[in-house]
Amino acid sequence: MDELETALLTANKNSLSDVGSVLDRMDAVLGAAVESERDPTGALGRQTVPPEMQRRMGGWVTGAVAAMVRLQARDQDPRVDEMLDRLAALNADIARLTGDAPALVKTWRFTENLTVDIKELSFEEAAFGWQTWVAGVVFAHLLARGVIPVGTDPILELGCGTGIVGIVAAKMGAKRVFMTDYMPAIQANTQSNVDSNQCQHVATVHSLDWSWIAENTPIPKDSATLLPQLLDTNSSFDVIFGADICYELIHGRLVPPVCARFLSLSPNARIYFVTGLRGERFAQDIVQFEEKMTLFGFQPETCLDLSLDALLAQETDSFARNLLNAAFSTLVKQFRFYVYRRIMT
Ligand SMILES: C[S@@+](CC[C@H](N)C(=O)[O-])C[C@H]1O[C@@H](n2cnc3c(N)ncnc32)[C@H](O)[C@@H]1O
Incomplete structure (x- = not known):
């Protein structure tokens, strides 16, 4: 979680590799929360994502979408399309976490x-x-x-x-x-x-x-x-x-x-x-x-x-x-x- 916090503060939303590495970290944090829910022994401990972090992740993803849309208009790079798909999927995951998601x-x-x-x-x-x-x-x-x-x-x-x-x-x-x-x-x-x-x-x-x-x-x-x-x-x-x-x-x-x-x-x-x-x-x-x-x-x-x-x-x-x-x-x-x-x- 600390690494994700640092990445949210320092990553450049206009850089595909920076955005990609933040999304990898978000995937890991969200994935760990789901895995811990699934652990019947409780041995993993409950890995919840605090509401404040959920909000920050949501805000960051929205900002990154805006940056990628600008990049797409300029460069027409197919990797930007892929990144936008990833951002949309993560946005849905974060929204599901906060319980107010529309059906996906x-x-x-x-x-x-x-x-x-x-x-x-x-x-x-x-x-x-x-x-x-x-x-x-x-x-x-x-x-x-x-x-x-x-x-x-x-x-x-x-x-x-x-x-x-x-x-x-x-x-x-x-x-x-x-x-x-x-x-x-x-x-x-x-x-x-x-x-x-x-x-x-x-x-x-x-x-x-x-x-x-x-x-x-x-x-x-x-x-x-x-x-x-x-x-x-x-x-x-x-x-x-x-x-x-x-x-x-x-x-x-x-x-x-x-x-x-x-x-x-x-x-x-x-x-x-x-x-x-x-x-x-x-x-x-x-x-x-x-x-x-x-x-x-x-x-x-x-x-x-x-x-x-x-x-x-x-x-x-x-x-x-x-x-x-x-x-x-x-x-x-x-x-x-x-x-x-x-x-x-
Ligand atoms: C990991 S999900 C897999 C779902 C689906 N087959 C897929 O691959 O996307 C496991 C499924 O087993 C169902 N399940 C778990 N325990 C069950 C039980 N005692 N009786 C019937 N279904 C059960 C769950 O509700 C869930 O839909």
Whole structure:
């Protein structure tokens, strides 16, 4: 925080490199605040951004936008456009922090012909379903490139958040997608994203709380949005999707039993996960998750670690390259892609 304070005082708003380095520091401070919110152990301590600093960051960003607009009029430099995009994104993050942000709609362009608009909420409204996570973007990218097939079977999506994965699956030709999450505010936002992307004929949004299955907590059977398959113990899916749904220790206990309940016994049935690898601090979450998947009768057919470089190395399409570069400009840089199947005896 001290470094950011110094940078705010000394940086030249007319210099692209000065503005870029202030934005890097702001990203780090805002990112640390979000990470500390996410730390279930509290070991990181609460890293809040004091209201005074939020105001100063907001004021500085507004000043930098004005300087960049002047620079743009003079130089027509494409790097200035990029900087203005970054400033706009940071402005939205700061506004969300202060709780008075308008809804933010992000456009994700996967290929020349595949674009989705995804509305985000605030953390206060939707906890971890507030934004589109990079693992979701990576998952959707793998769908768009055909690495994860949509096939013809109905798909169950767990922890859909803002909905990028289910929506891209629908746009890639899936016949039916059941998108699920557990908070009403998240479901309402996902529904509005499904509607605004014209996927409502294929994708439906439902409530499914993993603890109903893993911990036997009561299912609100009269809920209008309840996943219908919950009420029929014989119904199952041949395809399950999950992006970034293992980010706390407890998810290692919750997600595998949900997969065991819903994945069909067909030898062709598969579960696809993309999970963010958040370094040593969260390594135990991943270990527990993988152990429990084995315990619940699943084996990985694919288990592949992905980085930005690895993904870019396989990518020539400029839209996909831009998408990946934009998505990876956050703290999480490594992902694990799994394809699980049942262990056949
Ligand atoms: C990190 S977010 C990922 C969201 C989305 N898949 C993406 O990649 O953008 C994790 C999602 O899991 C959902 N989730 C967490 N615990 C859950 C539970 N017990 N039952 C159902 N969903 C849950 C959260 O609400 C959130 O939307």
